[in-house]
Amino acid sequence: MSVPSVTRAPAATPGTAAHAGRTVRTRRRVLGLLVLLLLVVAACAASIAIGSRPLGPGTAWTALTDRSLRTEEAVIVWDLRVPRTALGLMVGAALGVSGALIQGHTRNPLGDPGLLGVTAGASFAVVLAIVLLGVGTPAGYVWFAFAGALAGTVAVYVLGSAGRGGATPVTLALAGSALSALLFALVRTMLISDSDSLDAFRFWVVGALAGRGADVAWQVAPFIAAGLVLALLNAPALDLLGLGEDVARGLGQRIWLARLTGLGATTLLAGAATAACGPIAFVGLVAPHVVRAFTGPAHRWLVPCAGLLGAVLLLTADVLGRVVARPGELQVGIVLALVGCPFFVALVRRRRTATL
Amino acid sequence: MTTSTPDAPPLSAPTSDGRVRLAAEGLRLAYDDRVVVEGLDLTLTDGSFTAIVGPNGCGKSTLLRALGRLLRPAAGRVLLDGRAIQRTPTRDVARALGLLPQTPVAPAGLTVADLVARGRHPHQSWLRQWSAEDEAVVAEALSWTDMGDLADRPVDELSGGQRQRAWISMALAQGTDLILLDEPTTYLDLSHQIDVLELVARLHAERGRTVVVVLHDLNLAARYAQRLVAMRDGVLVASGTPHEVLTEQLLADVFDLEARVVPDPVAGSPMVVPVRRLRR
Numbered sequence: 001m002s003v004p005s006v007t008r009a010p011a012a013t014p015g016t017a018a019h020a021g022r023t024v025r026t027r028r029r030v031l032g033l034l035v036l037l038l039l040v041v042a043a044c045a046a047s048i049a050i051g052s053r054p055l056g057p058g059t060a061w062t063a064l065t066d067r068s069l070r071t072e073e074a075v076i077v078w079d080l081r082v083p084r085t086a087l088g089l090m091v092g093a094a095l096g097v098s099g100a101l102i103q104g105h106t107r108n109p110l111g112d113p114g115l116l117g118v119t120a121g122a123s124f125a126v127v128l129a130i131v132l133l134g135v136g137t138p139a140g141y142v143w144f145a146f147a148g149a150l151a152g153t154v155a156v157y158v159l160g161s162a163g164r165g166g167a168t169p170v171t172l173a174l175a176g177s178a179l180s181a182l183l184f185a186l187v188r189t190m191l192i193s194d195s196d197s198l199d200a201f202r203f204w205v206v207g208a209l210a211g212r213g214a215d216v217a218w219q220v221a222p223f224i225a226a227g228l229v230l231a232l233l234n235a236p237a238l239d240l241l242g243l244g245e246d247v248a249r250g251l252g253q254r255i256w257l258a259r260l261t262g263l264g265a266t267t268l269l270a271g272a273a274t275a276a277c278g279p280i281a282f283v284g285l286v287a288p289h290v291v292r293a294f295t296g297p298a299h300r301w302l303v304p305c306a307g308l309l310g311a312v313l314l315l316t317a318d319v320l321g322r323v324v325a326r327p328g329e330l331q332v333g334i335v336l337a338l339v340g341c342p343f344f345v346a347l348v349r350r351r352r353t354a355t356l
Numbered sequence: 357m358t359t360s361t362p363d364a365p366p367l368s369a370p371t372s373d374g375r376v377r378l379a380a381e382g383l384r385l386a387y388d389d390r391v392v393v394e395g396l397d398l399t400l401t402d403g404s405f406t407a408i409v410g411p412n413g414c415g416k417s418t419l420l421r422a423l424g425r426l427l428r429p430a431a432g433r434v435l436l437d438g439r440a441i442q443r444t445p446t447r448d449v450a451r452a453l454g455l456l457p458q459t460p461v462a463p464a465g466l467t468v469a470d471l472v473a474r475g476r477h478p479h480q481s482w483l484r485q486w487s488a489e490d491e492a493v494v495a496e497a498l499s500w501t502d503m504g505d506l507a508d509r510p511v512d513e514l515s516g517g518q519r520q521r522a523w524i525s526m527a528l529a530q531g532t533d534l535i536l537l538d539e540p541t542t543y544l545d546l547s548h549q550i551d552v553l554e555l556v557a558r559l560h561a562e563r564g565r566t567v568v569v570v571l572h573d574l575n576l577a578a579r580y581a582q583r584l585v586a587m588r589d590g591v592l593v594a595s596g597t598p599h600e601v602l603t604e605q606l607l608a609d610v611f612d613l614e615a616r617v618v619p620d621p622v623a624g625s626p627m628v629v630p631v632r633r634l635r636r
Binding site: 025107236239240242243244246247249250251252253254292296297298 | 421424425426446447449450451453454455456457460461462463464465466467470471474475477478530
């Protein structure tokens with residue numbers, strides 16, 4: 001005699017359900033990472049093959065692989081496009097990662113390197129170098145920009161932690177805005193009084209990869225490498241800080257250590273990127289937002305993925321700038337603003353922006 | 357590890373040897389120049405369940421922050437297992453003492469399982485990353501707090517009561533036998549307040565946790581805690597069993613409240629029935 005009953009599938013034990021959920025998330029993250037790696041390779045290839053003088057993929061490949069060639073194409077590839085691509089790769093990654101760090105540390109979804117005084121500090125130092133010392137090449141600006149970025153970040157941090165309770169996301173953002181406003185006002189004051197400096201400065205401030213040779217790339221490479229290592233070390237701490245400082249400390253995180261590591265990494269990355277290419281907006285803001293769609297709030301995934309997407313964005317925008325204005329070119333900073341802005345608006349409209 | 361016994365009475369206390377786990381000695385707590393707590397001594401024994409009560413602004417949350425090493429005392433000291441807590445490394449404290457601040461906020465999109473997993477941080481290092489033991493502890497914490505079915509839901513999409521369960525689950529996964537909670541029932545309706553306090557009482561009764569909780573509701577504090585600590589203006593006014601502390605005289609002294617204290621018809625603990633506020 002069987003009693004008719006509704007047979008229910010045995011409920012999975014909670015442990016395995018949680019485990020299955022984590023497996024699904026991990027798979028999505030790995031897939032996203034692979035796609036990003038493919039995009040990076042594609043963007044690099046495009047950046048080497050496409051330019052004001054188009055080389056077919058075959059020609060570019062031959063010039064790239066056979067170092068004995070001394071053709072004009074080989075010179076273009078090795079002297080111009082490879083350094084430019086390498087620089088774009090580094091600077092894009094640096095901007096993406098520093099954006100992820102700043103958004104994580106300030107718990108502010110609008111965080112980008114401009115928020116912490118990096119851009120303003122670097123701009124101010126570059127103008128000083130041009131006006132007072134007559135420095136006139138990107139390789140010459142680099143050290144000034146870097147020093148300015150560092151000074152700007154430190155000043156913001158000192159101002160932001162002055163009050164009771166130390167540096168909080170809000171005080172840091174306030175100090176960053178205040179200092180940026182002041183420094184940009186000083187920059188404008190100096191530029192108004194000196195039109196020669198204005199010419200030099202406006203090519204730097206627009207944000208470009210063009211005209212930066214291998215020397216600039218080699219100058220900033222060690223700083224970006226060090227910044228990336230610090231950023232990856234900082235990622236687990238950001239996961240804890242996301243729960244609030246009290247909880248993070250309760251879980252054994254030394255807050256000052258996490259903040260210092262993050263500050264060091266941000267300054268190195270955003271400072272080096274700004275020094276090399278001028279202030280480039282948008283990459284640091286958008287890259288973390290986009291990858292958060294598949295990484296979620298896990299910084300171990302978010303930080304490296306934001307770096308890869310940052311590189312893809314910058315290289316793609318640079319290639320686009322070479323194509324649309326042939327035989328001249330449009331600076332990458334302008335392309336990013338023109339293409340990126342509507343894209344970001346669409347993104348915000350499509351899904352609720354994550355609050356941090 | 358204790359197995360979950362759903363029918364265990366909430367007030368059954370685990371055996372304790374009365375060893376002092378956490379102590380405050382001559383504690384003065386201040387924000388800048390404003391002194392919030394003055395000359396406070398307190399001992400919390402192993403396996404106890406203590407509720408700190410007092411009117412708004414009496415310094416009870418500040419005291420809890422100092423006990424959890426979130427606030428450095430202006431004078432005096434806090435001892436964790438006999439050792440000055442300020443001199444104990446952050447990670448060692450995190451392995452002995454877990455704490456939940458008032459209304460903690462999780463980042464958008466963080467799932468319950470990932471939140472609970474973060475409770476394992478004090479047990480991890482660069483050499484020892486996520487382990488099978490961590491996995492087992494998290495799964496057990498989720499099922500014990502009845503959050504297994506919600507493990508993959510984002511914390512920010514849960515109801516207030518579920519959210520608080522998720523955070524308590526994280527504190528459980530942290531594996532500390534001392535747990536401090538700052539007003540875990542804030543913003544919850546009465547039935548969810550009961551739900552959360554039942555869970556906290558089970559942490560104490562079934563898992564042998566030493567619990568310190570800051571609570572606003574005197575009747576709930578009297579029902580669930582073994583010991584009440586009453587504060588006013590940064591000073592410890594009374595400490596003892598709910599019957600010893602919740603007297604009509606104390607309610608007048610500490611809360612400026614004229615009230616009747618009658619036995620709670622369900623639990624037998626003292627129950628406060630307010631009459632009117634006394635003007636001083």
